[in-house]
Amino acid sequence: MKTKGTYTFRIVVKMIIIVFLFSSCVSQKRVQLLQEKSVKDVSTGFVNNRITSYHLQPGDQLYISVHSVDPKTSRLFQTDFPSPMTSTYQNLNSYRVEEDGYINFSFINKVYVKGLTINEVNDLLQKTINDYFKEATVVVQLVNYRVSVLGEVEDPGTFIIDNKQINILQAVAQAGGSKNFGNLKKVKLVRQTITGSELYYIDLTDNGVLQSDQFYLMPNDVVYIEPLKSKSFAFDNFPYTIFLSTISTAAIVIALFR
DSSP: OOOHHHHHHHHHHHHHHHHHHHHHHOOOGGGGSBSSOOOGGGGOOOOOOOOOOOOOOOOOEEEEEEESSSSSHHHHSSSSOSSSSOHHHHHOOOOEEOOOOOEEEEEGEEEEOTTTTTHHHHHHHHHHHHHSSSSSHHHHHHHTOOEEEEESSSSSEEEESSSSSOOHHHHHTTTOOBBBBBOOTTTTEEEEEESEEEEEEEOOOOOGGGTTTTTTOOOOOOEOBBBOOOGGGSSSGGGGHHHHHHHHHHHHHHHHHO
């Protein structure tokens, strides 16, 4: 009887372990990026129009510099110019888009920029500067180009983007990459608009994302990778107390009835 009880106990333990292991497994199809789903023939490449024309909103910060061959003109717009120029300098010397959509730019006073792109603001200021100065060049940069990556990533947070554009894969990589239980088939993208916010769902396991309008991110975008449902059974969240209690209970029951 002792042998039979021991054998039964071992069977129960093995069954519990097998159920635990199967419940915590994640299919490779759920975590592998850019699978050949939407686009089967990848030899022709992927076409993306890169719709990245961000429209300015109140609260945005613009760094505006005016360069000229005339030292007096340059000195008029930028004093104590550091070398090399730092992001801190850009923030301290930027122009904020006010709630009414205007910026106060030097002697030009108010300029309406709400709803315009960076290139449109650059052209607008260039035309205005040309009325006063010759051979002057205007450069406009968005200082507050930030994206946030949250959820099932190794290093969630908000990141300052130095380049003029970044795609969603690069943003996830900057956050340390997705964790094992990140739901890459339904990544949420929250995008600010002039009237509010828009929510998109993106499947990063589908190579068709490379052609998506949401592949390239906009300033202030928020990317959220939610956890898979199977994460509740994963090793890092496994209820060891319940597991050990179950084994102990099974051992007691077997001991009583053997």
